[in-house]
Amino acid sequence: MRERAPLRSAPLAARRFCLDCQGASPGAVRSCADGDCPLWRWRLPHLPPAGGNARAAGAALSRAVLRAIRRQCLACAGSRWDVRACAAREDCALWSYRFGVRPRTYREVRRRFFAPRELDLPLAPASARPGGA
Numbered sequence: 001m002r003e004r005a006p007l008r009s010a011p012l013a014a015r016r017f018c019l020d021c022q023g024a025s026p027g028a029v030r031s032c033a034d035g036d037c038p039l040w041r042w043r044l045p046h047l048p049p050a051g052g053n054a055r056a057a058g059a060a061l062s063r064a065v066l067r068a069i070r071r072q073c074l075a076c077a078g079s080r081w082d083v084r085a086c087a088a089r090e091d092c093a094l095w096s097y098r099f100g101v102r103p104r105t106y107r108e109v110r111r112r113f114f115a116p117r118e119l120d121l122p123l124a125p126a127s128a129r130p131g132g133a
């Protein structure tokens with residue numbers, strides 16, 4: 001399959017996945033009748049929220065799409081471990097979002113998790129220290 005650039009947002013990834021699912025036919029995506037599919041609600045473009053709290057509303061929408069992508073990946077692969085091991089990469093529009101978080105968030109969590117840490121050993125009792133009683 002032709003190599004594709006990673007998609008810049010989860011909603012775009014969901015829409016691309018739907019297009020791939022329906023043979024690149026926007027009309028078929030629009031009329032998709034599979035209401036049980038985790039991505040069904042996100043198969044069409046959503047207008048960006050307007051108004052005072054647009055930023056918070058946009059973030060909530062993004063989290064909802066990420067959760068839907070996670071459910072789709074779990075249904076596709078069968079388990080968390082198989083989602084982790086999925087090797088589809090650019091063959092699947094959802095690949096970069098399969099953990100249900102943005103790729104940047106995932107990299108940051110991994111970096112923190114695997115970062116070297118200082119050992120926090122308890123102090124030896126006074127009697128065990130050099131010159132101690």
Ligand code: SF4
Nearest residue numbers: 018021032037039040
């Ligand atoms: S909602 Fe599900 S079944 Fe319908 S087009 Fe999208 S991926 Fe395919």
Ligand code: SF4
Nearest residue numbers: 073076086088092095
């Ligand atoms: S990223 Fe992998 S697990 Fe998720 S839908 Fe695509 S092929 Fe399936």
